[in-house]
Amino acid sequence: MVSLICTLRHHTDEVSCCAFSPHLLATCSGDKTLRVYDTADFSELPFSPLTGHGYGVHCCCFSSCGSFLFTCSTDGSVMVWSPETGELTASLQHPGRSPLRVCALAPDSSLLLAGASDGTVALWDFTSKTLRRCSAVSEASVAACCFSPCSQMFVSGCTHGDLKLWDVDVRLLHAEKDAHDLGVTCCSFAPQFIVDGCCVEFRLASCGQDSLLKIWIVSQHEGAAIVMKLLHTLTSQSAPVLSCAFSSDGDMVVSGSLDKTAAVYDAKLGTLLHTLKQHDRYVTAVALSPAFPWIATGSMDRSVNVWRIGDGDCSAGNSSLPVVCVFTGRKLPGHSRLLLADWSEEDVQTWLCEEGLEELISVFKANNIDGAELIQLKKETATELGIESVGLRGRLLRKIEALKAAQSDSETPDEFLCPITRELMKDPVIAADGYSYERESIESWIRGKNKTSPMTNLPLQTTMLTPNRFLKMAITRLKSSQ
CATH class of the missing domain: 3.30.40.10 (Zinc/RING finger domain, C3HC4 (zinc finger))
Structure with a gap:
């Protein structure tokens, strides 16, 4: 059983990525922002949203301990943030200033990796924040990358469809040509790996424009070459698959697709467990919490849905979370009516209360001000209504302009x-x-x-x-x- 527990509607553009730490959820968007939520109640932290990128933010991720938060952007930079304070602690620039599509931190926090549109990966020593190397790994854009759980290897995926496995000196270990027809979109290692004598075995998930999610076995015997073997090809989604992620125990894998669904699979058996269908547009991002039975899905509809897996026993944390709650970045009463002109008098009065303008409710009520009148309200009209305080009048007009701008943004094609x-x-x-x-x-x-x-x-x-x-x-x- 999977149930929707929370919907977050703070971003003003498509959600490009989601990431969990043990106690936080981060989301980023084409609106150039990074937003951070406390998973105790999914309230947005006081310092959120975080801004600093000049263009849309493509990827966000936490360090394994949750002490650092990373973002990368079309502006060619990787930014390092403090999840506790929202402080920007470092900004690392791709040497060629190429747009960055994806970033990843090694599980041991030693290396920071970013994949670029010019087919290169930039690799930094994370402790010193110095560039270790920038190397060409593809003739096409690097759309996906991830570290192995041992931190000694990483995988890159490109828009031509190839998956390549590299060591930390960016020496090629294995190439899987045309792993996904028309291009790789995401890849993710399962957190665990198996050591059997002198053999080490990993699980890798990848997805692509071919509408497939694939699970691979990556193995190496001591002194031998890397072997990459296809374990499962999962076909339940009917359009390109844009994102994938393993659960913290490696038992489940989740994928998001252009068919507006997120699919939850048993990673070992390759069987479909659940299909999540609450988004109105493409599902562009998926993430699983390492501490709780939660899935986050982000979409081009600008929302993030948080789902509970199983029977809902969250005794370690959120047992009080309602099903379903909606958190929105704009307090819009009558939100089911998208146009401000459709607001009733009661909607307007509720809005006044939410904006700290309670003293104007009696004036608006006496003059039967609804949404249509609110749109037209000017300085002269406010004076005619008997609002004599210059400060109160100015605050009201600024709130109205902000409200109109917010709705204008939400309605722009x-x-x-x-x-x-x-x-x-x-x-x-x-x-x-x-x-x-x-x-x-x-x-x-x-x-x-x-x-x-x-x-x-x-x-x-x-x-x-x-x-x-x-x-x-x-x-x-x-x-x-x-």
């Missing part, structure tokens, strides 16, 4: 947002890859010696940009209607 900055475009242009970008953003991207597409990672045949007048007119119409 994805195609109106620049793929690089994830902000509403003002001057959209079409690049050689066929995608539209904000002119300033794509020009900056090209000036930074990135001659590949931000969306496909393939070389741009030309740097010529063509104005997208139809898109610009559509954005203008959207803005005028808000």
Whole structure:
């Protein structure tokens, strides 16, 4: 049995990754933020959200002890954060400033790894924060990487579909060509490994654009070459599989897919246990708690769902968590009605109370102010209502503008947002890859010696940009209607 216990709706763009420590849940997004939650009640920590990346954040992960939190981004940097205070403790830049898609810390916290769009991996000594080496591991973008539980090897997966196993000096140990047709999207080692005499055996999960989740046995006899053998090919999802993760005991593996589901499997038998279907859009991220029977799933619908596995016995922690609670980053009464204009008078009064404007409730009630009137409320209207305090009037107007901006963001179609900055475009242009970008953003991207597409990672045949007048007119119409 798997039950939904919590939905988090704080991100304003698609959720790209989720990660658990023993006591925290971290989520990151195309909105450039990292958010951190206390798993005692899934409340957001006071210092959250964490900002610092210039572009969308692709990956987040904790150290095995939970003392450090890492993020990487299209801006080419890996940032190291304190999960206790939210302090940025280090920022490490890829030598070629190539966009970073994935990062991982060795289980013994000795090495920090990041995979880049130019086909390289950067490897830092984590204690000294110094670059150990930056090496080409693929002709395609590195989309996945993870360390073995012994910290002596790592796997890289690329958008051409190959899986490669390396030692910590980035010497190739084994290559599994075309492991996933059309590209690898994620890979994850099970935390445990088996030592049988002079043989060491690991379990590795990988997923890809071929809609498959695969479980491999990686083994090595003393003095012999690495052997990688396919154990299970799991086919329950009907679209590309974007993410995968093992449970802390290695008994389960979870995957998220473009078919809007997360699948839970018995990792040893390769059998489907549960299919989770609560997301409205692609499931882009999955994570399992090392301390509690919980799964987190993140989606392009901007939400993170937290699920309880089993009978719900959480005596070590969260026995009081309700089923289902929803935490949202914006306090929007009448949230089932997406448009502010649809709010009732009671919704408006509830909003005033939540924003600390209780003293205005009687005024609004006497004048029958509903959502439609709230949208139109100006300085002059507020004065006519008898709100004489300049400070109170100013606070009310600022709250209204923030509310309108929040709802505007939530209603903006994805195609109106620049793929690089994830902000509403003002001057959209079409690049050689066929995608539209904000002119300033794509020009900056090209000036930074990135001659590949931000969306496909393939070389741009030309740097010529063509104005997208139809898109610009559509954005203008959207803005005028808000």
